[in-house]
Amino acid sequence: MKAAERARRKWDRAALGYDLMAGGAQERRWEAPKRALYRTMGQGRILFVALGTGLDIAHFPPGRDITGLDISPAMLKRAAPRIAAYSGRLQARVMDVGALDFPDAAFDQVFTACTFCSVPDPVRGLLELHRVLRPGGTLGLFEHTGSRCFPFNCLLDALTPLSRLVGPDLNRDTVGNVLRAGFDVESVEPHYLDIVKTIRARKPI
Amino acid sequence: MPSEQGFFWGDLGAGAAVGAAMAAAGHGLMLNVSPVWLAFLLVIPAGALGGMMLNMALFARFLGGMETMLQSWLCGAVGALVGACMASDGVVGAMAAGVGAGVAVFLGLRLWSARIAARARRGIWS
Numbered sequence: 001m002k003a004a005e006r007a008r009r010k011w012d013r014a015a016l017g018y019d020l021m022a023g024g025a026q027e028r029r030w031e032a033p034k035r036a037l038y039r040t041m042g043q044g045r046i047l048f049v050a051l052g053t054g055l056d057i058a059h060f061p062p063g064r065d066i067t068g069l070d071i072s073p074a075m076l077k078r079a080a081p082r083i084a085a086y087s088g089r090l091q092a093r094v095m096d097v098g099a100l101d102f103p104d105a106a107f108d109q110v111f112t113a114c115t116f117c118s119v120p121d122p123v124r125g126l127l128e129l130h131r132v133l134r135p136g137g138t139l140g141l142f143e144h145t146g147s148r149c150f151p152f153n154c155l156l157d158a159l160t161p162l163s164r165l166v167g168p169d170l171n172r173d174t175v176g177n178v179l180r181a182g183f184d185v186e187s188v189e190p191h192y193l194d195i196v197k198t199i200r201a202r203k204p205i
Numbered sequence: 206m207p208s209e210q211g212f213f214w215g216d217l218g219a220g221a222a223v224g225a226a227m228a229a230a231g232h233g234l235m236l237n238v239s240p241v242w243l244a245f246l247l248v249i250p251a252g253a254l255g256g257m258m259l260n261m262a263l264f265a266r267f268l269g270g271m272e273t274m275l276q277s278w279l280c281g282a283v284g285a286l287v288g289a290c291m292a293s294d295g296v297v298g299a300m301a302a303g304v305g306a307g308v309a310v311f312l313g314l315r316l317w318s319a320r321i322a323a324r325a326r327r328g329i330w331s
Binding site: 025026159188194 | 209212265266267268269274275278314317318321322325328
């Protein structure tokens, strides 16, 4: 079975309990930095990767033109009421970030939260985002990543085989992956130790 | 909705509670397992695992599981070690020392986190 198909099945299974797992304290703890990231959504064409059950939609500024995508149809089915309640243009599509069905330079901005800890091939996904973003366009990510602190990263490495069964990898080098995909990293803002951070990057002109 | 300050006090309380509970466990392990070197060998991994499990069972719902995992792991391991080292002082003394260990770990992580954030503000992130 292909990695994308495995990921789709995993997140389809997770959809039922996802709001319970991610929508409680975790969502409240990171509400402020997520809102700060989404406040930079402009008036252009916006791609939001991994819409999930739509927990983040409440933090989007109103009146934007957003295309949301997720690999899991079950997630998007649960997101439908939140999508309908958004006071702007928000359309959702089932799609794998590693194989985007959009033309080159189709978007002015790309945003995502807690995604590249789970995507099977993160660099490939980020290369696709690089392709569909216009030159000079911005990428905003809120991510769990690995740590540069050796003992913590050992723990994260040890726990990742378990965490991968139900959701994310805990030890990804997402800042490095963003650079590998050809973006210029403009800022990295850590929120908790070195493992939860907002990454702002730009596609070079 | 807990504010940022609410999460600060919540994390602090969880760290102290995990430290105290694992100090009691470390104290018990030290009194009941022999030889001593085996007890010391067991106490850190058992404390780390116990701290994580306690955190997931009691605090994760209010504070977030993934976000407090590293703290609970460290508070549990250090608390259990402190409790084992205080085997001669009784369980209450060990638990009091465990509270101190949990608070110290929490403060250490906060300071380290602040240092990382300050470095990132200066553009140092790699």
